[in-house]
Amino acid sequence: MKRLMFVCLYLLSSCASQEPIVQPSWPSAPSALFEPAEKLKPLGDDQHRLSDLIENANINYSQYYLLKEKYEAWQNWYDTQKKIWNGIK
Amino acid sequence: MFSFVVNHLLGHIPVWIWPFTAGAGCGAYIIAGILQNFPNFKPWMIFIRPICILVTVLGIFMYGGAGVVAIYQVQILAKENEIKVAQQASDDANIALGIVMSGQKTIVIQNKTEISKRIKKVQQQIDKDCSIIDAEAWELYNDAVYNRVTK
Numbered sequence: 001m002k003r004l005m006f007v008c009l010y011l012l013s014s015c016a017s018q019e020p021i022v023q024p025s026w027p028s029a030p031s032a033l034f035e036p037a038e039k040l041k042p043l044g045d046d047q048h049r050l051s052d053l054i055e056n057a058n059i060n061y062s063q064y065y066l067l068k069e070k071y072e073a074w075q076n077w078y079d080t081q082k083k084i085w086n087g088i089k
Numbered sequence: 090m091f092s093f094v095v096n097h098l099l100g101h102i103p104v105w106i107w108p109f110t111a112g113a114g115c116g117a118y119i120i121a122g123i124l125q126n127f128p129n130f131k132p133w134m135i136f137i138r139p140i141c142i143l144v145t146v147l148g149i150f151m152y153g154g155a156g157v158v159a160i161y162q163v164q165i166l167a168k169e170n171e172i173k174v175a176q177q178a179s180d181d182a183n184i185a186l187g188i189v190m191s192g193q194k195t196i197v198i199q200n201k202t203e204i205s206k207r208i209k210k211v212q213q214q215i216d217k218d219c220s221i222i223d224a225e226a227w228e229l230y231n232d233a234v235y236n237r238v239t240k
Binding site for chain 2: 022024027029030032033039040041042043048049050051053054055056058059060061062065066069070073076077080081084085087088
């Protein structure tokens, strides 16, 4: 009878300790954020004029700004998703 | 093991079975007590009565377990609803971010195009004083362009 009581107690303790866990999955970021960064363009062999250099700088600056916006978008995305994630934990 | 028992075995048994089992065990115990008074049944009842007690205890225990499962199911449902709302908020945030990024990309590209047009307009004026840049300057510029980390 004592053994039976121990078995019952063990089963009861199992009921109390086994809580169901529902884990939300971490969301995926927009695909635009995964686009690889383009390399900066060097001056071509036939580009030796000052206007070529300025044009090249213009292209490279725009690359930088695109990457800057993407970098800030990653930060924005992470902050937003973290807030949502913390809200359900 | 516990989750397997709960999800695959106990989860499919209707809850009313357990109070019924407890009641049946209790009833059988009483009947066995009455039958114990008859000499023909007495030897059997010595074994049957403890079994009836076990069945009653099992019924009560499982009924309690079913109550716990019901509480967990309510909690799971609430959590799942919470996750659905969060998932929707996450998707909405992703869409909004995608729209913002697209707008920013358009602005940057428009600006680049605009500057290119302006350069073309004054190209002759720019190149008038410096038609060919110094070879050393050209090389330095290109060296600065390359990323030494990934090159």
